[in-house]
Amino acid sequence: MPQTPIVHFEAASTLAVVVSSNEPLLFLSDELKVIAASASFCRAFEIDPASVPGSRLGELGNGEWAMPKLASLLSATASGSANIEAYEIDLQRPNHKTLHLVVNARTLDDGNIDHIRLLLAVTDVTNARAEARLKDDLIRDKAILLQEVQHRVANSLQIIASVLMQSARRVQSEEARGHLHNAHHRVMSIAALQRQLSTSHGGSVELRAYFTQLGQSLGASMIADPDRLAIQVTVDDSAVSADVSVSLGLIVTELVINALKHAFPDERTGTTVIDYRSSGNEWTLSISDNGIGMPVGSDAPKAGLGTGIVEALVKNLGGEIKLSDAGPGTVVTISHQESAGLRTEVSTAA
Amino acid sequence: MNNGKPVVLVVEDSALIRMGAVDLVLSAGYEALEACDADEAIRMLESRDDIDLVFTDVQMPGTMDGIKLSHYIRNRWPPVKLIVASGAAILEESSLPFGSRFFSKPYDDHAITDAMARLLSSDAPLAPTA
Numbered sequence: 001m002p003q004t005p006i007v008h009f010e011a012a013s014t015l016a017v018v019v020s021s022n023e024p025l026l027f028l029s030d031e032l033k034v035i036a037a038s039a040s041f042c043r044a045f046e047i048d049p050a051s052v053p054g055s056r057l058g059e060l061g062n063g064e065w066a067m068p069k070l071a072s073l074l075s076a077t078a079s080g081s082a083n084i085e086a087y088e089i090d091l092q093r094p095n096h097k098t099l100h101l102v103v104n105a106r107t108l109d110d111g112n113i114d115h116i117r118l119l120l121a122v123t124d125v126t127n128a129r130a131e132a133r134l135k136d137d138l139i140r141d142k143a144i145l146l147q148e149v150q151h152r153v154a155n156s157l158q159i160i161a162s163v164l165m166q167s168a169r170r171v172q173s174e175e176a177r178g179h180l181h182n183a184h185h186r187v188m189s190i191a192a193l194q195r196q197l198s199t200s201h202g203g204s205v206e207l208r209a210y211f212t213q214l215g216q217s218l219g220a221s222m223i224a225d226p227d228r229l230a231i232q233v234t235v236d237d238s239a240v241s242a243d244v245s246v247s248l249g250l251i252v253t254e255l256v257i258n259a260l261k262h263a264f265p266d267e268r269t270g271t272t273v274i275d276y277r278s279s280g281n282e283w284t285l286s287i288s289d290n291g292i293g294m295p296v297g298s299d300a301p302k303a304g305l306g307t308g309i310v311e312a313l314v315k316n317l318g319g320e321i322k323l324s325d326a327g328p329g330t331v332v333t334i335s336h337q338e339s340a341g342l343r344t345e346v347s348t349a350a
Numbered sequence: 351m352n353n354g355k356p357v358v359l360v361v362e363d364s365a366l367i368r369m370g371a372v373d374l375v376l377s378a379g380y381e382a383l384e385a386c387d388a389d390e391a392i393r394m395l396e397s398r399d400d401i402d403l404v405f406t407d408v409q410m411p412g413t414m415d416g417i418k419l420s421h422y423i424r425n426r427w428p429p430v431k432l433i434v435a436s437g438a439a440i441l442e443e444s445s446l447p448f449g450s451r452f453f454s455k456p457y458d459d460h461a462i463t464d465a466m467a468r469l470l471s472s473d474a475p476l477a478p479t480a
């Protein structure tokens with residue numbers, strides 16, 4: 001016979017609810033005596049259900065629940081001076097790895113203020129925490145890997161750029177040197193894009209920053225006297241996908257190279273403007289200069305590789321290219337209309 | 351100075367990039383020396399006293415990367431000018447010794463020779479590093 005007579009009897013239904021709870025639960029008296037434990041609790045923490053009734057919290061299992069901090073928090077909850085909400089404890093058992101638990105305790109109020117009982121819910125978050133840590137590790141690893149890839153791409157582009165410039169310094173032919181320099185500009189255009197992408201989120205490229213960098217890069221290598229020639233960038237807040245930006249960047253590169261090479265002979269001064277604006281699916285890119293203007297008729301230069309590249313890229317983007325007199329100078333406008341893609345399809349089908 | 355020509359030490363572990371950088375230095379009219387890591391660079395700096403500028407990569411095998419090397423050089427050979435280039439994420443020039451220049455890779459040859467010319471022509475005493 002227990003020495004302390006049980007004054008209160010628990011309703012069978014209450015005990016049934018506790019025992020059948022899916023969530024590990026302990027039903028305690030205010031003296032931290034275990035009235036009932038859910039089957040899930042016994043299963044999760046390897047406690048013999050037969051040993052539960054009448055034992056004290058600290059006596060459960062091998063005494064691993066005798067945590068002074070938990071006991072004092074529960075006592076405080078019982079007296080109404082505290083509330084255990086999502087309190088974290090480590091359960092240490094011999095021959096088991098430490099479990100990370102989240103406990104919630106509250107008093108059960110059935111109107112009888114002399115009869116205080118506690119309900120302690122225990123959640124094992126060991127695996128969840130481990131998974132979260134693993135996820136963090138993976139995210140960090142991926143970020144490091146991405147940085148490493150970007151570093152390698154930059155190094156590879158540097159190798160190509162170095163080799164092209166070495167070749168350009170060695171060749172005798174002025175024409176060959178020009179071609180090598182152009183190839184170098186194309187590589188640097190992709191490099192500027194790569195730099196823009198490495199600082200962007202979600203893989204879209206902000207054109208103003210990209211074209212500004214592109215203009216600086218082209219200016220640095222092609223403009224000997226910045227007081228004579230300048231590149232100006234007037235671009236709205238548009239952002240495009242990485243593959244579209246490759247095409248746009250290469251078009252800008254070709255057209256700016258062209259303008260700087262041909263529009264300002266004989267020490268002319270002038271400005272080349274890179275302009276881009278978009279609205280919905282419609283966009284317009286224009287490269288204009290205030291130079292000598294395009295020669296026409298028999299004086300017109302033979303279309304070079306640059307022209308071919310631009311035409312191919314514009315076609316890819318579903319755009320239209322227009323060359324006009326800017327008075328003074330030349331403006332090349334590439335535009336993409338909402339219905340442009342459709343019209344191209346119709347005309348090729350016809 | 352060597353025959354009146356400034357001497358530039360290129361520190362870079364990638365052979366092709368190093369070759370290109372040496373070619374760049376020569377084409378700019380300077381004398382070029384090369385090292386494939388920080389340790390070799392320090393040995394060269396210790397063995398001769400005519401190096402005016404060090405143009406270094408950041409990520410290199412060996413005991414020091416280019417950033418540590420640049421600080422080491424600033425402390426031991428304060429007059430030596432410094433240019434640092436890297437393919438890694440954009441670096442703050444503030445993490446480099448005072449007065450050094452940073453370029454991200456791939457760098458533009460003109461930008462590098464321009465920076466070399468400016469650094470080599472400035473004989474202004476360096477402000478003490480904070």
